[in-house]
Amino acid sequence: MTFLERHPGEVALITLQHVELVAIALLAACAIALPLGIVVARSRRAGPIVLAALNVVYTIPSLALLALLVPVFGIGTLTALIALTAYALMILVRNVAAGLRGVPFALTDAARGLGMSSRQTLWRVELPLAFPVMLGGMRLATITLIALATLASWINAGGLGTLIIYGLQHDDPSRALVGSAIAALLAIGADFGFRRLERLVRS
Amino acid sequence: MAEKTSNGAGIRLRDVAVRYPNSDRDAVAGVDLDVPAGALVVLLGPSGCGKSTLLRTINRLVTPLRGSIELDGIDVTQTDAQTLRRGIGYVIQAVGLFPHMTIAQNVAIVPQLLGWPPNEISARVDELLGLVRLEPARYRERLPRELSGGEQQRVGVARALAARPRVLLMDEPFGAVDAIVRLALQEETRRIHAALGTTIVFVTHDVDEALRLADRIVVMKDGRIEQVDTPLRALAKPATPYVAELLDAHDAIRRLGLMRARDAMVPLDGRESIARVEPDTPLRDVLSMLLEGADVVTVADGRGIVGSVSFNDIRAALTATER
Numbered sequence: 001m002t003f004l005e006r007h008p009g010e011v012a013l014i015t016l017q018h019v020e021l022v023a024i025a026l027l028a029a030c031a032i033a034l035p036l037g038i039v040v041a042r043s044r045r046a047g048p049i050v051l052a053a054l055n056v057v058y059t060i061p062s063l064a065l066l067a068l069l070v071p072v073f074g075i076g077t078l079t080a081l082i083a084l085t086a087y088a089l090m091i092l093v094r095n096v097a098a099g100l101r102g103v104p105f106a107l108t109d110a111a112r113g114l115g116m117s118s119r120q121t122l123w124r125v126e127l128p129l130a131f132p133v134m135l136g137g138m139r140l141a142t143i144t145l146i147a148l149a150t151l152a153s154w155i156n157a158g159g160l161g162t163l164i165i166y167g168l169q170h171d172d173p174s175r176a177l178v179g180s181a182i183a184a185l186l187a188i189g190a191d192f193g194f195r196r197l198e199r200l201v202r203s
Numbered sequence: 204m205a206e207k208t209s210n211g212a213g214i215r216l217r218d219v220a221v222r223y224p225n226s227d228r229d230a231v232a233g234v235d236l237d238v239p240a241g242a243l244v245v246l247l248g249p250s251g252c253g254k255s256t257l258l259r260t261i262n263r264l265v266t267p268l269r270g271s272i273e274l275d276g277i278d279v280t281q282t283d284a285q286t287l288r289r290g291i292g293y294v295i296q297a298v299g300l301f302p303h304m305t306i307a308q309n310v311a312i313v314p315q316l317l318g319w320p321p322n323e324i325s326a327r328v329d330e331l332l333g334l335v336r337l338e339p340a341r342y343r344e345r346l347p348r349e350l351s352g353g354e355q356q357r358v359g360v361a362r363a364l365a366a367r368p369r370v371l372l373m374d375e376p377f378g379a380v381d382a383i384v385r386l387a388l389q390e391e392t393r394r395i396h397a398a399l400g401t402t403i404v405f406v407t408h409d410v411d412e413a414l415r416l417a418d419r420i421v422v423m424k425d426g427r428i429e430q431v432d433t434p435l436r437a438l439a440k441p442a443t444p445y446v447a448e449l450l451d452a453h454d455a456i457r458r459l460g461l462m463r464a465r466d467a468m469v470p471l472d473g474r475e476s477i478a479r480v481e482p483d484t485p486l487r488d489v490l491s492m493l494l495e496g497a498d499v500v501t502v503a504d505g506r507g508i509v510g511s512v513s514f515n516d517i518r519a520a521l522t523a524t525e526r
Contacts, residue, residue, distance in 0.1 A: 106295055106296065106299050107299065107301060107302075109264070109295065109299070110293070110295055110299035110300075110301075111301075112264060112288070113262060113264055113288055113293035113295070113372075114288060114289070114293060114312050114313055114316070114362070114363075115285045115286070115287075115288035115289030115290075115313060115316055116285070116312075116316065117285055120316070124301075125301055128303045129301075129302070129303060
């Protein structure tokens with residue numbers, strides 16, 4: 001770990017960059033996934049189409065997706081963010097839809113019977129009850145993105161991949177090891193944090 | 204009770220038919236029904252007979268294929284669905300409480316949707332919890348899962364009554380609680396009905412529950428009404444073999460459970476016995492005393508002896524119901 005001792009500032013900066021990539025992509029994905037998830041849960045016709053489209057994106061190997069996006073968006077952070085967001089979408093949309101579908105009919109029936117509009121039913125009953133499942137999706141998406149974001153450095157978007165790729169290419173295993181270890185720690189930390197949050201909202 | 208206003212609305216159904224998508228027969232097949240204002244009407248029948256569906260047409264949770272539904276002479280389709288539902292209480296099985304809201308929040312839903320001021324809502328929540336005999340201070344801030352099934356169901360009733368509806372729809376509300384609690388809840392339902400005068404339409408497949416609760420019983424089969432009558436009349440003169448079988452109408456003892464000592468009593472005739480009952484005592488209990496050895500049972504109210512019942516008097520009263 002001599003590398004870490006010699007360059008603590010640089011490692012901190014790269015880690016921060018990595019976290020930033022993941023956080024921004026996750027937020028963007030959440031914002032898009034919520035309405036899409038609602039559509040998937042509600043619409044018999046549009047739902048399967050949305051899921052199929054997301055599935056296609058999800059099955060493209062991550063490096064290949066980056067390669068496909070570069071001609072359109074160029075190299076750099078934006079392209080990396082788009083790719084990461086696209087991957088997270090599949091996981092999040094599925095969980096939003098699963099959470100909404102898991103709300104018992106009796107509860108939506110009661111909500112309607114009491115005179116709630118479908119929007120009120122959604123915001124006051126369905127989404128709050130689906131939230132724990134949605135959090136589970138966010139946990140999974142975050143862990144996936146932490147791993148995937150190590151590829152961002154291929155297109156010059158920074159992150160922990162910088163250390164890993166440089167280390168591999170220049171026969172500097174300690175550098176690659178530091179990058180991998182930090183990524184792993186981030187993932188474990190995120191998993192732990194989200195699990196605690198899930199327990200909190202379920203109780 | 205301060206709320207006693209007998210403010211129930213009358214309900215009038217004409218030729219109501221419902222067919223669900225992907226079904227080749229009508230769930231409700233052209234039903235006419237009049238529910239008088241302030242009545243407690245029970246829709247009774249096996250699952251799949253259309254009773255729940257019929258109930259749900261009243262608050263427009265189900266849209267009929269044809270026919271008309273009027274509340275106090277106003278067609279329900281004339282009112283915006285949400286406004287209509289906020290004016291009609293709706294109680295379903297215990298699961299209908301929202302698990303992420305406290306008891307107070309659950310009860311407050313309709314007044315909140317109607318935009319009542321917060322202090323009024325809060326006072327109303329306390330009043331309603333009192334009405335269903337749950338101490339407000341103890342229950343307000345609890346979550347539904349911290350309550351027993353019977354308590355949850357009381358909250359369900361309180362929630363449905365929150366905005367002083369003129370009609371209360373109850374869809375197998377006590378199906379998920381055990382027999383003893385169910386008896387207590389039925390008692391509460393009758394008490395609340397008597398106190399508020401709200402029109403209640405109650406759906407059940409439990410014959411005893413229907414007989415115990417109903418002013419008028421509506422027996423349904425295959426989406427049609429077989430008979431509308433008082434419980435006693437339905438037992439004494441079932442309109443069809445199906446009704447007779449469903450109600451077990453040949454069981455005279457069952458009928459006696461619905462009759463009172465005063466129905467068979469011979470006024471002051473000098474016969475007297477140490478076996479005493481009140482005029483409101485079910486005849487079934489009187490019969491039991493006679494079977495245990497009394498030749499005659501004396502009926503007495505607060506002021507003194509008013510008459511007596513013998514075995515023959517009971518038989519005569521039973522025969523009279525069949526006329």
